[in-house]
Amino acid sequence: MSPPLGRVSCVADSLSAEQARRVLLAAQGFGRGTATAASPAGTRQLNLLFDRLRLLQLDSVNVFERSHYQPVFARLGHYDKAALDALTFRKPTPRSPGRYVEYWAHEAALIPLESWPLWRWKMDSLRQRDAQRYEWVRNNQPMLQWLREELANTGPVTAREIEHDANRRTGPWWGWSDVKQGLEMLFRWGDVVTAGRTRFERTYALTEHVVPAELREREVSRADAHRALVAESARALGVGTASDLADYFRLKGVDVRPAIDELVDAGELVPVIVRGWDQPAWLHREARIPRRIDHVALLSPFDPVVWDRKRAERMFGFHYRIEIYTPEPKRQFGYYSLPVLVDDALVGRIDLKTDRHAGVLRVQSAWHEAGLDALPGGTGALAERIVPTLREIARWQGMGEISVTGRGTLSPAIEAELQR
Numbered sequence: 257m258s259p260p261l262g263r264v265s266c267v268a269d270s271l272s273a274e275q276a277r278r279v280l281l282a283a284q285g286f287g288r289g290t291a292t293a294a295s296p297a298g299t300r301q302l303n304l305l306f307d308r309l310r311l312l313q314l315d316s317v318n319v320f321e322r323s324h325y326q327p328v329f330a331r332l333g334h335y336d337k338a339a340l341d342a343l344t345f346r347k348p349t350p351r352s353p354g355r356y357v358e359y360w361a362h363e364a365a366l367i368p369l370e371s372w373p374l375w376r377w378k379m380d381s382l383r384q385r386d387a388q389r390y391e392w393v394r395n396n397q398p399m400l401q402w403l404r405e406e407l408a409n410t411g412p413v414t415a416r417e418i419e420h421d422a423n424r425r426t427g428p429w430w431g432w433s434d435v436k437q438g439l440e441m442l443f444r445w446g447d448v449v450t451a452g453r454t455r456f457e458r459t460y461a462l463t464e465h466v467v468p469a470e471l472r473e474r475e476v477s478r479a480d481a482h483r484a485l486v487a488e489s490a491r492a493l494g495v496g497t498a499s500d501l502a503d504y505f506r507l508k509g510v511d512v513r514p515a516i517d518e519l520v521d522a523g524e525l526v527p528v529i530v531r532g533w534d535q536p537a538w539l540h541r542e543a544r545i546p547r548r549i550d551h552v553a554l555l556s557p558f559d560p561v562v563w564d565r566k567r568a569e570r571m572f573g574f575h576y577r578i579e580i581y582t583p584e585p586k587r588q589f590g591y592y593s594l595p596v597l598v599d600d601a602l603v604g605r606i607d608l609k610t611d612r613h614a615g616v617l618r619v620q621s622a623w624h625e626a627g628l629d630a631l632p633g634g635t636g637a638l639a640e641r642i643v644p645t646l647r648e649i650a651r652w653q654g655m656g657e658i659s660v661t662g663r664g665t666l667s668p669a670i671e672a673e674l675q676r
Contacts, residue, residue: 270529271539276495277571277600278546279539283494284309284561286597287549290333293651297335302343303355305331310488311365311505312344313558314358316456317580319592320608321653324366326556330597334652347412347452347459348466357467358450358458362506362563372471374485377478379446386441393441396434403438404447404462412451412461415439479514482507486515490525490540492560496567497535503564533570552645554594554606562595562602574602574625589664590621598641603628604666606642610653617655619646622666639669646670 271279281287285308291297305328306312315323324344325337344366348354357369360378367375386393393400406418419435439460442448451461463472476484489504490496496504502512516538519525525538555562557578562568569575576595579587590607597603604624611618624635633640650658660671 269527270531271495271537271545273530273532273571274600275545276530276533276537278549279494279543280496280561280571281549281551281597281600282544282546283492283540285331286551286553287546288331290331290551290648291335292648293334295334297332299339299343301332302328302335302340306343306356306366306368308492309560310371310492311361311367313362313563314364314366315558317592318456318610320594320610322456323556323558326554326594327559329649329652330553330555330559334648345453350465350468353466353468359446360444360506362504363558369467369471371488372467373474373476374481376446376476377481379444383445386444392437396438399434400438400442403435403442407448407460407462407465411465412459414454414457414459416457418460478511482511483515483518486512487519487524487540490519490538491542493540494543495528495530495537495539497533497537499535500564500567501538503567504560549600551597551599552641553597554608554645554649555597555602556594557592559595561597568595568602572602576602576605589623593621593623596642598638603638604642606646606666607664608649610655612655614657615655616657616659617646617650617653619658619660619667619670621661621664622670623664624666635666635669636672639666639673642666643670643673646674 285305291301309327312324312327317323320326321329325340328335328340343354344356346354353369355369356366357372358364359367359372359375361367361371361375403418407413415436418439439448443450443460446463448460449463449466450458451466452459485505485507486501489501492504493500498509498512498516501507501516502509516525520527520538524541526541528537528539530537557563557576562574562576565576574595579589579593580591584591589605592609593605593607595602595605602625604622606622607620609618609620624638628635628638646658650656658674660667660674662668662671
């Protein structure tokens with residue numbers, strides 16, 4: 257566990273780069289101890305973490321694990337993925353709406369249902385823009401209306417089920433690509449929502465069948481919504497530049513700067529200089545500076561700490577690019593390399609694969625950052641910190657064995673530590 261956290265004074269006018277890193281990590285929920293398989297984190301901890309992060313990015317790649325599960329484990333340690341599924345992917349109803357919903361916040365992401373009114377401005381803006389920009393939208397209004405009617409009549413269904421029904425129709429027929437595109441357009445505009453997922457496949461429903469009327473009908477101006485979202489960004493990051501605060505929810509600078517000014521006037525944000533940064537920054541009034549962070553984690557490529565690659569490089573000196581779409585001969589670190597956080601530093605990257613058929617967690621490569629082998633204890637000391645986390649990851653994934661291929665500057669030390 258970390259030592260007690262120190263509260264930032266509202267009169268603070270500067271931070272060191274190291275302090276800024278610890279502010280970010282504390283705001284993101286690191287350094288508070290992690291659960292084990294013997295005593296896993298429960299629903300209360302999941303909800304508290306969601307309240308802190310405000311979103312979990314979704315992605316279909318599951319060579320190790322799907323992206324929304326990983327940030328939770330990185331912060332809380334061992335938990336039951338079925339418990340997170342029950343919170344986020346169960347089929348909701350207006351009388352029992354659930355606590356979370358999907359929308360294009362940052363990228364496709366899970367967000368608190370209570371945030372729904374804060375995104376109406378974006379839904380309305382996309383509806384107008386798509387009608388002007390895309391000929392497909394203008395040419396397919398009858399199909400879009402048919403989709404709304406199908407969902408009204410049949411209730412929650414998958415895109416494949418609607419496409420199957422379309423094949424049976426004797427009237428107008430739209431192919432799979434049109435049905436899928438139509439549902440995605442309606443999703444962007446807030447006409448339909450995800451009503452659960454099965455094996456990660458979306459089930460679609462009309463918004464009025466899932467989102468309570470009180471949230472659907474609440475009027476929030478674009479300016480007020482941006483002020484609330486920037487406040488959420490600042491609380492989740494602890495400290496950040498204007499571009500950092502904008503990127504968390506993929507907002508535009510023209511909307512963010514007035515929101516920052518209003519939040520400063522309200523005392524929620526405090527202007528601060530971070531030494532070594534070339535842009536002004538703002539500190540959230542609830543931000544804390546731990547004297548140290550005691551934590552080891554492997555981060556998803558879509559974790560808020562690293563999803564903004566420029567911010568990760570500025571804050572951690574960590575140059576990171578995901579290599580999923582890089583041809584194998586040109587990959588430097590591996591198909592799905594995960595940044596390795598040790599305390600308040602990103603010290604390396606590990607390419608993990610969950611081989612579910614063989615029951616093996618495969619360390620396909622492991623690399624440390626330049627210069628770390630010269631530290632006291634070298635790579636052996638680093639592996640000693642990382643291996644317990646790898647063992648807990650294997651237990652979380654239900655894998656009975658960890659295998660190291662030997663590729664990478666850190667792989668020999670990890671293999672040696674696993675054999676101790």
